[in-house]
Structures are given as C-alpha cells and as structure tokens.
Amino acid sequence: xxxxxxxxxxxxxxxxxxxxxxxxxxxxxxxxxxxxxxxxxxxxxxxxxxxxxxxxxxxxxxxxxxxxxxxxxxxxxxxxxxxxxxxxxxxxxxxxxxxxxxxxxxxxxxxxxxxxxxxxxxxxxxxxxxxxxxxxxxxxxxxxxxxxxxxxxx
Amino acid sequence: xxxxxxxxxxxxxxxxxxxxxxxxxxxxxxxxxxxxxxxxxxxxxxxxxxxxxxxxxxxxxxxxxxxxxxxxxxxxxxxxxxxxxxxxxxxxxxxxxxxxxxxxxxxxxxxxxxxxxxxxxxxxxxxxxxxxxxxxxxxxxxxxxxxxxxxxxxxxxxxxxxxxxxxxxxxxxxxxxxxxxxxxxxxxxxxxxxxxxxxxxxxxxxxxxxxxxxxxxxxxxxxxxxxxxxxxxxxxxxxxxxxxxxxxxxxxxxxxxxxxxxxxxxxxxxxxxxxxxxxxxxxxxxxxxxxxxxxxxxxxxxxxxxxxxxxxxxxxxxxxxxxxxxxxxxxxxxxxxxxxxxxxxxxxxxxxxxxxxxxxxxxxxxxxxxxxxxxxxxxxxxxxxxxxxxxxxxxxxxxxxxxxxxxxxxxxxxxxxxxxxxxxxxxxxxxxxxxxxxxxxxxxxx
Numbered sequence: 001x002x003x004x005x006x007x008x009x010x011x012x013x014x015x016x017x018x019x020x021x022x023x024x025x026x027x028x029x030x031x032x033x034x035x036x037x038x039x040x041x042x043x044x045x046x047x048x049x050x051x052x053x054x055x056x057x058x059x060x061x062x063x064x065x066x067x068x069x070x071x072x073x074x075x076x077x078x079x080x081x082x083x084x085x086x087x088x089x090x091x092x093x094x095x096x097x098x099x100x101x102x103x104x105x106x107x108x109x110x111x112x113x114x115x116x117x118x119x120x121x122x123x124x125x126x127x128x129x130x131x132x133x134x135x136x137x138x139x140x141x142x143x144x145x146x147x148x149x150x151x152x153x154x
Numbered sequence: 155x156x157x158x159x160x161x162x163x164x165x166x167x168x169x170x171x172x173x174x175x176x177x178x179x180x181x182x183x184x185x186x187x188x189x190x191x192x193x194x195x196x197x198x199x200x201x202x203x204x205x206x207x208x209x210x211x212x213x214x215x216x217x218x219x220x221x222x223x224x225x226x227x228x229x230x231x232x233x234x235x236x237x238x239x240x241x242x243x244x245x246x247x248x249x250x251x252x253x254x255x256x257x258x259x260x261x262x263x264x265x266x267x268x269x270x271x272x273x274x275x276x277x278x279x280x281x282x283x284x285x286x287x288x289x290x291x292x293x294x295x296x297x298x299x300x301x302x303x304x305x306x307x308x309x310x311x312x313x314x315x316x317x318x319x320x321x322x323x324x325x326x327x328x329x330x331x332x333x334x335x336x337x338x339x340x341x342x343x344x345x346x347x348x349x350x351x352x353x354x355x356x357x358x359x360x361x362x363x364x365x366x367x368x369x370x371x372x373x374x375x376x377x378x379x380x381x382x383x384x385x386x387x388x389x390x391x392x393x394x395x396x397x398x399x400x401x402x403x404x405x406x407x408x409x410x411x412x413x414x415x416x417x418x419x420x421x422x423x424x425x426x427x428x429x430x431x432x433x434x435x436x437x438x439x440x441x442x443x444x445x446x447x448x449x450x451x452x453x454x455x456x457x458x459x460x461x462x463x464x465x466x467x468x469x470x471x472x473x474x475x476x477x478x479x480x481x482x483x484x485x486x487x488x489x490x491x492x493x494x495x496x497x498x499x500x501x502x503x504x505x506x507x508x509x510x511x512x513x514x515x516x517x518x519x520x521x522x523x524x525x526x527x528x529x530x531x532x533x534x535x536x537x538x539x540x541x542x543x544x545x546x547x548x549x550x551x552x553x554x555x556x557x558x559x560x561x562x563x564x565x566x567x568x569x570x571x572x573x574x575x576x577x578x579x580x581x582x583x584x585x586x587x588x589x590x591x592x593x594x595x596x597x598x599x600x
Contacts, residue, residue: 021389024389024392024393025392025393025395028392028393028396028397029396095386095387096386096387096391096392096395096402096405096406097386097387097406
C-alpha cells in the first residue's frame with residue numbers, strides 16, 4: 001500500500017537519488033537538459049533548503065518504508081496577476097514500478113490539498129518535450145499557461 | 155575448436171566463389187504453359203482483362219487468380235544483418251536470397267527478396283503496407299532492434315496479411331519447441347520454472363514475450379543484458395522507457411525479487427538458461443552452470459560459436475543442452491519454423507499470424523518428437539525430416555481456421571495433404587532443373 005506524507009530530514013538521501021533519476025529522465029527527453037556532474041551534491045543542498053523553507057513543500061510517496069516517489073512545490077506570489085498566490089509544482093517523480101497505477105494522480109491530489117492551504121492557483125512545470133507529463137496533466141484538467149523557449153547557440 | 159573455424163572458412167570460400175558463378179540464387183520461372191505466342195492473348199492482352207474485371211468485383215479473388223496466394227516478400231533495410239551489423243540493403247541481398255531459397259525449398263513458398271533503402275521506422279512501415287495488394291504475406295528480416303519491435307507490432311496490426319519477423323518469432327518458436335520437450339524430460343512445469351534469458355535483443359525479447367503467452371511465471375524470469383540483470387530499479391530504466399519500451403516492460407514484469415548483479419547472480423538456482431547473446435566460447439563458465447538448479451536446461455544459441463561448448467555445459471551438469479549448430483545434437487533452428495508456418499498460413503489465406511498460432515507451431519514442432527524418440531539429445535526434430543514441415547503447416551492452418559482468421563479455412567488433414575503436395579512439387583522442380591543441367595553443377599572450390 002502506497003502512503004503519502006510530507007517529507008522530513010530522514011528522506012533526504014532518497015530525495016537526492018530520486019531527483020537524480022528525474023533529471024536523467026529529463027535529459028532523455030531533451031539534450032538541452034544535460035545533467036551536471038555535481039547533481040548529487042546540488043540536490044542535497046536543494047532539498048535541505050526546501051525542507052527548511054516555509055515557502056516550499058516536499059511530499060513523498062512511500063511503500064513499506066521505502067520512498068518511491070516525490071513532489072516538490074513552491075508557494076510564491078504572482079506580482080502582476082490574480083489570483084496572487086501560486087502553488088508551483090516543480091519536481092515530480094515516481095519509480096517505474098509505480099507508474100500507470102494511479103499513484104501519480106493520488107500523489108498530485110495529496111500535494112494540491114496541502115498547497116491549497118496557502119495557494120489559489122496550482123501550476124506545474126516540466127520539460128516541454130516530456131509528452132508523458134503533457135498527457136498526465138492534460139488528463140487532469142491542466143492546460144498551458146506560459147512557455148519557455150530555448151536556443152542553444154546565441 | 156579448429157574444425158569449426160575450418161568449416162566456416164570453407165563455407166565462406168565456397169559462397170564467395172559461387173556468388174558470381176551463378177549470379178545470384180533465384181530467378182523467376184513461369185508456371186503456366188506457353189504452347190505458342192498465341193497463348194499470350196490469354197496470359198496477357200486481351201484475355202487478361204477479363205480476369206482483372208473479375209478481381210475488381212471481388213478483391214479476394216486475387217488470392218485465387220494470381221500468384222499472390224503463395225507469394226511473400228522477404229523484406230529488410232539491412233540495418234542488422236547476421237553478425238555484420240548495419241551493412242545496408244545492397245549487402246543484405248545475399249542473405250535475403252538465401253532466406254527466400256529456404257522458404258521455397260522447405261516450405262514451397264514463393265518468396266522473393268526485397269531490400270529497401272528506408273531506415274526510418276514509420277516510413278518503413280508505410281512502404282511495407284503499400285505492398286499488401288500483391289502479397290500473401292511478409293517476412294521481415296535483419297532489421298535492428300528495438301526498431302524491429304515497433305515495426306512488427308505496427309505491421310501485424312495494420313496489414314491484413316500475415317507478417318512475421320523471423321529473428322523474433324522464428325527463434326522464439328524454435329526455442330520454445332525445444333524447451334517444452336526439455337522441461338518434460340527434466341520433470342519440470344513451465345509455470346514453476348526459473349528461467350534466465352542471457353541477451354536481450356530481438357531473439358530473447360521475443361522469446362520472453364512468447365513464454366509469457368505460454369504461461370511462464372514472469373515474476374521469476376530474469377533477463378540479463380550487457381549491463382547485467384534487468385530489474386525495475388536499474389538506473390537505465392527511464393532511458394529504456396523511451397528508447398526500448400519492450401525491454402522496459404520486461405524490466406517491470408520480470409525479476410520480482412529484484413536480484414541485482416551479473417549473469418552469475420542470475421543463474422543461481424535457475425532451472426533454465428536460454429543464451430542468445432554473443433558468440434563464444436568463454437561467454438559462459440562451467441561454475442556458473444554448476445550453480446544452477448539440479449539437472450538444468452541450457453540453450454546456447456549464439457552463432458556461429460555458442461556461448462560455451464555444449465560438452466562443457468554437460469560436464470558442468472546440464473541435463474539437456476541445445477545450440478544453433480547442426481553439428482551438435484538439438485539444433486534450435488528457425489528453418490524448422492518459418493517455411494512451415496508460412497506454408498500453413500498461405501494455404502488458408504490467413505489475415506494475420508496470432509501469438510497463439512506461433513505457440514501452436516512451437517507445440518507442433520515439440521510434439522512431432524514422439525515419446526519413444528524423446529531423449530536429452532533429441533528434443534527437437536532435425537531439419538532432414540521432410541514430414542516435420544508438413545505437420546507444422548497443418549497445425550498452424552488448423553489454428554488459423556479455428557481462430558477465424560482464415561479466408562479459406564481447412565482441416566488439419568486437408569492441409570497435411572495440400573502442404574505435402576506443394577512442398578514436394580517445389581523440390582521436384584529444383585531437382586529437375588539440376589538434372590537437366592539448366593542449373594549448373596556446383597563449382598569446384600579448392
């Protein structure tokens with residue numbers, strides 16, 4: 001049975017490993033997202049900071065004591081637009097065995113409920129070329145709102 | 155082993171000499187009489203227009219009125235030819251000719267080679283689909299993986315004639331045939347056996363998929379590739395999800411206990427090893443076979459030299475050993491399968507080849523070896539037994555008819571007689587041409 005809860009310090013190592021897998025997956029989708037060699041170190045800093053910050057939320061999916069997925073989101077103020085408070089999901093990963101079983105949707109749901117305590121609009125950020133993410137969010141009623149385009153050479 | 159190297163050398167020398175001597179292996183020969191040029195009025199204009207008209211009213215008549223019923227294309231783009239790799243369509247032609255020859259000689263099937271200059275999978279699929287109106291079936295050959303899985307899956311779905319990729323389905327069926335008998339001999343049940351597949355290319359991925367259909371316990375199956383044991387948490391699983399979803403799926407379905415490591419870990423207590431990896435010897439060690447369960451079944455299918463010598467496996471305690479070579483007992487050879495399967499599906503004008511039909515071919519091949527003849531050194535029929543092809547054809551034809559995919563359903567007995575006639579005739583023609591010296595005798599090779 002997969003269970004969901006907020007992450008804590010004991011989850012840091014798992015978060016680092018899963019985040020590394022996530023970024024490697026992103027690299028598979030897009031060569032412009034080539035992973036840095038110091039990713040483990042950077043992930044550790046990143047998640048330590050996120051766990052400390054009142055404006056970040058890290059949620060994990062756990063199966064029999066093992067962390068099998070996570071979402072990291074930030075709560076921020078949109079300075080020009082209403083509604084002002086935005087819950088921005090910026091990292092989302094599930095181990096392969098747990099995909100296509102509804103676990104992702106449940107994890108998202110759990111996270112959104114927590115975000116709604118402080119935010120009114122929920123956004124999700126992911127590589128544009130990640131068609132699996134596009135389909136996942138579209139099915140759950142999301143649509144595109146802003147776009148980031150990139151060019152490798154100047 | 156020196157004689158193996160010598161034999162390879164001899165065959166290669168003969169092939170290179172014979173190729174320009176004969177200028178290829180096949181030619182088109184009419185099968186209708188031409189008594190005088192007047193007959194052209196029947197075979198060609200104006201008589202032929204009436205035949206065309208009839209087919210316009212009923213397209214399926216093309217199976218009755220033209221050579222389509224017995225004709226298949228052996229199609230490749232030359233992206234993975236034998237052990238030579240991506241050598242391209244021109245260089246792949248001699249293999250396609252050879253395959254067509256075997257189709258005709260063993261199965262009576264009019265197969266012709268088609269070497270395409272198309273690598274991109276979707277384009278390849280479109281080109282092959284466009285060939286449907288003139289063919290009874292398609293055999294895909296020597297196409298690189300994982301593209302070949304995509305191409306076969308799409309063509310099977312989108313065409314109304316049988317499509318077969320021999321590197322996948324022929325190998326899988328021949329392997330399963332040998333395995334069914336090997337399990338019988340060693341008192342094992344398929345759904346209780348721990349199976350290890352060494353190598354995760356076209357052959358073993360197809361074998362794994364067919365084993366699943368046959369009822370194998372996938373959770374206890376282990377696949378080993380060049381990176382080691384495949385498991386759901388391996389670091390490259392996400393890469394596989396995008397680049398090779400067929401292997402990815404197997405990574406999720408197999409190895410529930412998530413054993414990690416290399417082939418030595420996988421073989422501990424395993425009942426069956428099916429190695430279809432790279433040529434040996436020395437790819438497998440005797441101690442590894444010794445660590446398997448008692449009386450293990452070991453298939454060493456790499457060509458031209460198996461992963462280890464069969465006697466080494468026997469010395470290490472293997473109860474049943476098979477290879478892909480004709481100079482050892484138990485040759486697991488696709489040629490036992492594809493000519494027979496096509497003979498059967500073409501005779502019933504099948505719309506497709508289902509997985510159950512492939513399994514039926516494997517069963518027919520296994521059951522052809524009678525109880526009295528079944529020994530550890532005889533788990534699969536040999537190619538010399540002409541009746542094998544006829545029986546497998548009949549089994550597949552019957553299954554196709556049962557499943558409702560046959561335009562022209564037949565019973566087992568009907569197809570047995572029919573297949574025998576077609577195959578015998580095709581052999582008679584070749585022998586007559588040789589007797590009449592219309593085919594030059596084999597050249598001298600020093």
